[in-house]
Amino acid sequence: MTKITLVNPNLVKVPAVAPVALDVLNTALRSEGHEIDLLDLTPVADRYEQEINKYFSKNKPNYVGITFRNAWDMVFTSFGSVKDDGSFIPSHVAVARILLQNFPRDRIIAGGVGFSSIPEYMLQQTGLKYGVVGAGDKVFSRIIDAFEGGKSPRGLEGFVEAGYPYIRSPREETLPLVIDRTNFVDNKWYFRNGGLAGLRTSNGCNMKCTYCMEPEVKGGMFLRDVNHVIAELNQLIEQGITDVHIIDSEANIPFRHSKEIKRAIASRNYPSSLRLWEYAQVLPFDEEYAKLARKAGVAGILFSADHIEPQILKAFGKWYTAEDIARTTKICQDNGIKVMNEFLFGMPGETEDSIKKSIDFMRELDPYLTGITLGIGITPSSPLSRSPAMLRFKMMNPEARKREGLYCNGTLFADPTYFVSTSLKIPEIYDTIRNYVGSDIYRFMVPTVQNTSKTDNQLINSSRVEKLIREGKTGAYWAYYRDQWN
Ligand code: B12
Incomplete structure (x- = not known):
């Protein structure tokens, strides 16, 4: 053996x-x-x-x-x-x-x-x-x-x-097995120290967001058998775990399978203490999905909305508009699902004005929370890293790159590499954003130089998250953001 x-x-x-x-x-x-x-x-x-x-x-x-x-x-x-x-x-x-x-x-x-x-x-x-x-x-x-x-x-x-060519993405078919979630990783310990357990219903992603490496690095897309997913969820619930994160790239893709999963969970009459949390795209989304999701126990959805300006959404490879963001958010609100919409600022063409316009949009729409992330991570397996705009940085030294908005202290695209439009001044822009958000800070996460403050959209070593864990809070930690301002 x-x-x-x-x-x-x-x-x-x-x-x-x-x-x-x-x-x-x-x-x-x-x-x-x-x-x-x-x-x-x-x-x-x-x-x-x-x-x-x-x-x-x-x-x-x-x-x-x-x-x-x-x-x-x-x-x-x-x-x-x-x-x-x-x-x-x-x-x-x-x-x-x-x-x-x-x-x-x-x-x-x-x-x-x-x-x-x-x-x-x-x-x-x-x-x-x-x-x-x-x-x-x-x-x-x-x-x-x-x-x-x-x-x-x-x-x-x-x-x-090491040293040999390889074939990148295995076309994995789904594993015809119920995953054992009870006898190996100590999921109860992780639940106590991170507030969540993960549940995978699909693998991979077939969308084309230009900054994202997942379609390439997660391997072929496969969908898990609904009954296996349910059996896995049962094991988590039996261990006293109440908060489960759907760990698919996007919980609503592919849409039909997502609905099937939600329908199956909803039909089980799980205790009302069960809360599901997920990442999703703005589209596909409809009333039926929201209703099924709520019935299944979905308490909150984090959308990578990214922006509202059509040309920046296009540069991100997105397939929806600001109106779609508003519609999807509204459907969730009407169905009792908390929404966090994330903005990703800093693409070429970004200005203080486009940032302010986006903030105004969310102010009006009023999701539970808007997360502001500044700086686009350029990862080697993403379409963006292969664009002429990024490839030209290969010819430059670190100082010249920085002057043109690309930040990297080590090997380009392998060590942390970020792009921020040069029309935004670092770190002054943080104060500009903070001041513009003003008294609405209780519903906007804003970036700070310090990076782990109670307003940052960062989990690792965050003072906010640390406090919530100490207090025994469970679930997605963004869903407690407003509480700290009461
Ligand atoms: C859900 C999720 C979260 C949840 C986790 C909830 C929970 N408790 O489970 C939360 C919100 C907490 C979270 C936090 C963070 N996350 Co996260 N997260 C994800 C997400 C969507 C799913 C992760 C997952 O569990 N997948 C399911 C498992 C089964 O898949 P897998 O790990 O890929 O494993 C498969 C293969 O990789 C392979 N494999 C894995 N290991 C091994 C080992 C061997 C030997 C072999 C042969 C194969 C193999 O086989 C596995 C089975 O198919 C991924 C993106 C994604 N789609 O995977 C991002 C992702 C992993 N997260 C990411 C990041 C950056 C973070 C944070 C650092 C964010 C932050 N700044 O706070 C933190 C890290 C916290 C920490 N302590 O490590 C990045 C990592 C980027 C990178 N390339 O480094 C990702 C890829 C998202 C992204 N596109 O940027 N995350």
Whole structure:
């Protein structure tokens, strides 16, 4: 029997986010007859080195799988203000270093969205040799089979080996299994320390938002069997978990499947304490979806509305208008669903005026919360990073780039890289936004130089989030934003 240890190297505790990927991989690998163990470093983040050494002095697995969920925190105000500009790469490198002191390199396989965003760079930085790009549900056990059969997995879709070309996105079909959410990752601990558990109903995304890497890095799109999703939700509820985040790229895409899932959950008559939270796109959306979602227990939806100006929405690759944002928000409000609309400011063409106009729009529309993020994260697997406007930065030195609005202290598009239109002055624009929001601050999140203040649209080490966790609050933390101003 092959023994595989799955490692979660995420050292961020505020908020603690469960490595759902490892519940998925555990179920998949077990179904193939492997013996699986977990080394979860989040709960022991402050002594991770000792924990890794201790674990490998007692356990001798045949393989190790490590999940790199995040590569960057994707928040521009982290740039220059927090350790490593908000990059997770140095902490992943630190964990990999200790791991490699304990376990042979050629039996470690890496994966995760963070990894898949920059696979070659992650292998190079961590010194690891193998990885998987995209969903690992099926590929992982094929890789193990190949190794066990004395063959190289080279050529398998999604398998990546340092120094070799690879086929990017595995066309994963859905795993015909109920994921075990009870006996592997300590989902109750994560619920206490992060207020949520995750539930995946689909994988991947087929939309074309220009700043987003997900369509490329999540692998092929597949939909999960509704009954399997329900069985998984039952396990979470039985553990006393009341708040569940739909962890699809977008909960309303594809629309028919999303409705099917909501209809199935709504029909179960779960206790009224169950609250679902989700990320969604402005369209597709309709009254029927909102009603089903509310009945299923959806308490809040976070929309990446991004902007209201047609030319900027177009540059973002969006397919809706400001009127659609208003309509979708209104449908949610009428059906008792809390809405957070996020703005992403800083694209070419952005000015103080376009920002002010957008703020006025949301003031009038009055969703529960408007999140303002300034600075576009340029990630290597996104359409934007391949645009001529971004590629020209490759020819420039860091100072010249900065003068033209591109911020990066390391390897372009691999270390944190952000673009902010040069018509906006940093950091003066933060005060401009704060002053313009004025007494409406109780319903607008605004960026600050400090990055983790109670008004920032940032979860990691946020003073606001830390307080809510201490108080035992659960659910999406944005949904408590207004309370702090009472
Ligand atoms: C839901 C979500 C959240 C929720 C989580 C709720 C919860 N408790 O579960 C909340 C809101 C809390 C959140 C927070 C953050 N998030 Co988030 N989040 C997501 C989202 C939408 C889903 C994550 C998820 O669980 N997916 C489901 C699992 C099953 O999929 P998976 O992890 O990809 O795993 C599969 C494969 O990657 C692969 N795989 C994974 N590991 C391994 C290992 C091996 C060995 C193998 C072979 C394969 C493999 O197989 C798995 C199964 O198919 C993703 C985007 C996305 N669509 O994935 C962003 C995303 C991961 N988040 C992101 C970010 C930036 C953050 C924050 C840093 C934001 C912030 N500044 O505060 C924090 C991080 C907090 C922390 N402590 O780490 C970014 C990461 C970007 C990057 N490339 O680095 C993403 C990609 C969003 C984006 N497009 O920017 N997030």
